[in-house]
Amino acid sequence: MPPTRARAAAAAAFATQGLVFISLTTRLPDFSDRWGLSEVALSMLLLVLVLAAGVGSVVAERVAARHDSARLLRAGLLVMALALPTLVLAGDRAVFVAGIVGYGFALGLVDAATNMQAVAVEHRYGRPLLPSLHGCWTLGGLVGAATTLATATLPLGVxxxxAVVPLLAAAAPYLPRVHAPPDPDVVLEAAAVPWRPIALVGAAMVVFYMVDSASAAWGPLYLDDVVSAPERLVALATFPYLLASLVVRLAGDRLVATYGAVPVLRVGAVVAALALAVVVLAPTWPVAVAGFTLLGAGVAVIAPLSFSAAARIAGGDQARVDAVVARFNQFNYVGGLLGSVLTGLAGAGSLRLGFAVPMVLVLALLPLARTFAAVSAPPPSAAGPASSPAGAAPRRRSRPAR
Known part of the structure; x- marks a missing residue:
């Protein structure tokens, strides 16, 4: 299969994932009103969603030992297509909860499998591609938010x-695994997988999702309660953040290829810390919005480079890389939970103090960045084992792979 088709398919899967997720989360107030959910009950449902996604990611790790990520991704998209109408059209609360669980499980499968596909495509090209592929998730999220705004006056059932979107995405030409998988009992043999550096990269991804979830969960409330933004404008904590993230992610492939992952991450960490300082000290809501916008640019490439680094550090055959990516995916749920909880607890008295927590934690990326040097090296499947030292400039290619 031409890699361009597989790249387009992976991009479509990421866009589908972002479109569906943001479309549902921006409808949370409608779900809350329909079922009479308190803030505590809604928080518990979100916790159930995250836990179900974690289970889906664990299942993806087990399945990856025997089946390729293309089949796994299609299965996840089909489960998503079934769960969506179940939770939206449910006439009974138990059915609604079952739909939430089903969607969460599908989310975990699709999360893991899209990143498996992205890593495989990136290795086929032999150059950084994950930032722009993750940018497709952000683009899908922006379309989802715009769709919610456009249909806000229509019934929730629309x-x-x-569900049509994941159904269509399931038919895309995803990249199949070329070689037969090895014995699944040894895919994740402890001696074969360098978990310590992978865990360090995972710590960086936890930091990202802590910042990202804090911004998504508490940013609108910060604009509303702390800096007195007009109620109709509190979404400005999210939209400029996503737009800035999209721009940097789409440019991220070239940035990493030109400068290397380590300096790109370190600059991003400093920018993110400064952005959060602007948010914490903002005297007015336009200044806070500028801070959230700058934050989106600073943290944009952390997650895609984390998956890329983990896959390249793991090395070996594609079956083992897929299984490692699925397990690595669980760091994002840890970070998401911690970000929402820590920011809320620290900001119980004042959300300014709550946002000071991620402002400090994001600086942990400065020492952790050296672990990402593997992203700047040729992928094992394309050019043999990586051997460049930490922080070394990437090898230049005479012309881009097509």
Missing amino acids: TAAL
């Missing part, structure tokens, strides 16, 4: 039509 959201069930989103």
